[in-house]
Amino acid sequence: xxxxxxxxxxxxxxxxxxxxxxxxxxxxxxxxxxxxxxxxxxxxxxxxxxxxxxxxxxxxxxxxxxxxxxxxxxxxxxxxxxxxxxxxxxxxxxxxxxxxxxxxxxxxxxxxxxxxxxxxxxxxxxxxxxxxxxxxxxxxxxxxxxxxxxxxxxxxxxxxxxxxxxxxxxxxxxxxxxxxxxxxxxxxxxxxxxxxxxxxxxxxxxxxxxxxxxxxxxxxxxxxxxxxxxxxxxxxxxxxxxxxxxxxxxxxxxxxxxxxxxxxxxxxxxxxxxxxxxxxxx
Amino acid sequence: xxxxxxxxxxxxxxxxxxxxxxxxxxxxxxxxxxxxxxxxxxxxxxxxxxxxxxxxxxxxxxxxxxxxxxxxxxxxxxxxxxxxxxxxxxxxxxxxxxxxxxxxxxxxxxxxxxxxxxxxxxxxxxxxxxxxxxxxxxxxxxxxxxxxxxxxxxxxxxxxxxxxxxxxxxxxxxxxxxxxxxxxxxxxxxxxxxxxxxxxxxxxxxxxxxxxxxxxxxxxxxxxxxxxxxxxxxxxxxxxxxxxxxxxxxxxxxxxxxxxxxxxxxxxxxxxxxxxxxxxxxxxxxxxxxxxxxxxxxxxxxxxxxxxxx
Numbered sequence: 001x002x003x004x005x006x007x008x009x010x011x012x013x014x015x016x017x018x019x020x021x022x023x024x025x026x027x028x029x030x031x032x033x034x035x036x037x038x039x040x041x042x043x044x045x046x047x048x049x050x051x052x053x054x055x056x057x058x059x060x061x062x063x064x065x066x067x068x069x070x071x072x073x074x075x076x077x078x079x080x081x082x083x084x085x086x087x088x089x090x091x092x093x094x095x096x097x098x099x100x101x102x103x104x105x106x107x108x109x110x111x112x113x114x115x116x117x118x119x120x121x122x123x124x125x126x127x128x129x130x131x132x133x134x135x136x137x138x139x140x141x142x143x144x145x146x147x148x149x150x151x152x153x154x155x156x157x158x159x160x161x162x163x164x165x166x167x168x169x170x171x172x173x174x175x176x177x178x179x180x181x182x183x184x185x186x187x188x189x190x191x192x193x194x195x196x197x198x199x200x201x202x203x204x205x206x207x208x209x210x211x212x213x214x215x216x217x218x219x220x221x222x223x224x225x226x227x228x229x230x231x232x233x234x235x236x237x238x239x240x241x242x243x244x245x246x247x248x249x250x251x252x253x254x255x256x257x258x259x260x261x262x263x264x265x266x267x268x269x270x271x272x273x274x275x276x277x278x279x280x281x282x
Numbered sequence: 283x284x285x286x287x288x289x290x291x292x293x294x295x296x297x298x299x300x301x302x303x304x305x306x307x308x309x310x311x312x313x314x315x316x317x318x319x320x321x322x323x324x325x326x327x328x329x330x331x332x333x334x335x336x337x338x339x340x341x342x343x344x345x346x347x348x349x350x351x352x353x354x355x356x357x358x359x360x361x362x363x364x365x366x367x368x369x370x371x372x373x374x375x376x377x378x379x380x381x382x383x384x385x386x387x388x389x390x391x392x393x394x395x396x397x398x399x400x401x402x403x404x405x406x407x408x409x410x411x412x413x414x415x416x417x418x419x420x421x422x423x424x425x426x427x428x429x430x431x432x433x434x435x436x437x438x439x440x441x442x443x444x445x446x447x448x449x450x451x452x453x454x455x456x457x458x459x460x461x462x463x464x465x466x467x468x469x470x471x472x473x474x475x476x477x478x479x480x481x482x483x484x485x486x487x488x489x490x491x492x493x494x495x496x497x498x499x500x501x502x503x504x505x506x507x508x509x510x511x512x513x514x515x516x517x518x519x520x521x522x523x524x525x526x527x528x529x530x531x532x533x534x535x536x537x538x539x540x541x542x543x544x545x546x547x548x549x550x551x552x553x554x555x556x557x558x559x560x561x562x563x564x565x566x567x568x569x570x571x572x573x574x575x576x577x578x579x580x581x582x583x584x585x586x587x588x589x590x591x592x
Binding site for chain 1: 478
């Protein structure tokens with residue numbers, strides 16, 4: 001219980017006031033996105049109408065978005081690319097993290113440093129040479145172009161995150177399995193990986209989010225409407241020159257955020273674990 | 283324990299089979315390198331090779347769809363004499379420095395607020411992290427509309443409250459456009475700092491605070507002598523990490539301002555994109571991107587070493 005009025009006042013100042021401020025500041029843009037997407041144009045473009053609420057909600061922008069653009073195709077492309085690259089990166093990341101975390105071999109230190117460094121190399125450093133490479137491979141305007149390049153961001157991340165989890169499994173478990181006749185590979189798949197399920201989930205969810213967030217490679221490699229992802233489609237086709245289709249843009253932004261938000265809402269704790277694993281020693 | 287068929291075979295046969303299987307493949311080095319090979323090969327082909335190919339490109343006069351001509355350091359010399367290059371450099375440093383300071387302060391405040399006990403804490407944490415998980419381009423689109431020259435809700439609010447009589451052109455004025463991209467970057471980054479710092483705060487034992495309080499330490503003293511020292515390693519890692527990706531930011535300024543007005547919000551990444559992709563000068567574009575390298579490599583080396591030490 002609160003210790004009288006003074007305690008309540010202090011609690012208000014130290015907790016509810018700043019908490020309220022942060023919630024409003026962080027969530028207002030999403031509220032704005034949502035109500036803009038259901039405002040009729042006569043409300044959107046009338047500066048004399050109070051803009052903070054919707055007076056007559058309509059779904060025209062959603063209907064137009066689905067009718068007049070390739071939004072469903074973009075969504076399908078985005079999800080397909082995100083799922084494929086997440087799975088590939090998780091598999092290759094696991095294969096890299098396991099020996100780095102659990103065995104001693106010549107060259108281990110160099111590979112570990114290499115993984116950390118590639119994880120930190122930002123895309124803008126590589127996109128121009130990468131565009132030339134993709135051109136020479138003749139992969140322009142194919143989803144393969146992004147499926148091939150996204151893992152450059154995701155594999156080092158997955159490997160780095162999983163190394164921490166793999167290190168936490170006691171060596172004795174693996175040794176016992178090997179004395180029982182299991183090979184190194186069997187010991188990994190049957191003993192260590194099941195114990196690291198939370199780590200694999202964190203890495204997978206995080207990789208999926210990163211893949212959905214990617215924009216630069218998709219913008220460069222995907223210039224035809226039917227291969228675009230949601231962010232690229234929205235930016236290039238709902239903004240034409242000086243004309244902004246605000247209602248549809250907001251509808252696309254909201255719908256485009258749904259897959260990430262749904263996955264996130266189911267696995268918040270794994271997501272947070274993935275986020276903090278790299279920076280907080282457990 | 284389920285370790286495959288081997289465990290149901292008799293001991294003698296098991297030993298023989300195991301011995302055979304523990305041939306070459308079971309040697310530590312061989313197993314490790316076989317596992318690493320696909321990933322290492324992929325990263326060499328699609329990170330290391332593009333990196334060095336980028337250096338090679340930057341030494342050429344190379345347009346899209348035509349062969350390159352080796353020009354040595356000419357691209358870099360041209361850049362050094364271009365006032366826009368120096369403007370972009372200044373923009374990038376201003377953007378990174380100011381946004382990082384704001385994110386540290388905001389994130390620290392957010393972490394301290396959520397670290398208190400209250401009902402719905404996990405829910406609040408989940409909602410506060412939303413800006414960081416929603417795809418940047420999509421949330422930036424919402425900000426474009428919030429900062430629209432004619433229909434900005436910020437302008438509307440300011441006018442209604444009577445604080446101003448004239449509206450602001452948030453994305454049309456050079457200074458305000460920089461303020462805007464810094465503001466949106468901060469909005470997106472504060473939750474990242476907040477949630478990771480919160481995880482750091484939660485490792486501090488309450489006993490420590492109690493003991494300090496009994497010894498007569500004030501709230502401020504407890505913050506300076508307990509909270510900050512414990513948070514320091516987390517804060518260093520999170521900040522270096524965030525600085526790398528703020529310094530090389532592309533999505534946000536590209537969508538919000540396209541580097542405008544008059545290059546006022548061009549960062550290295552967006553300018554490199556304009557030159558390399560929009561204008562098709564691959565060599566010059568690669569040179570602009572490489573201009574990030576000195577600062578970036580310092581940060582990457584420092585952070586890599588720091589992470590290894592941990």
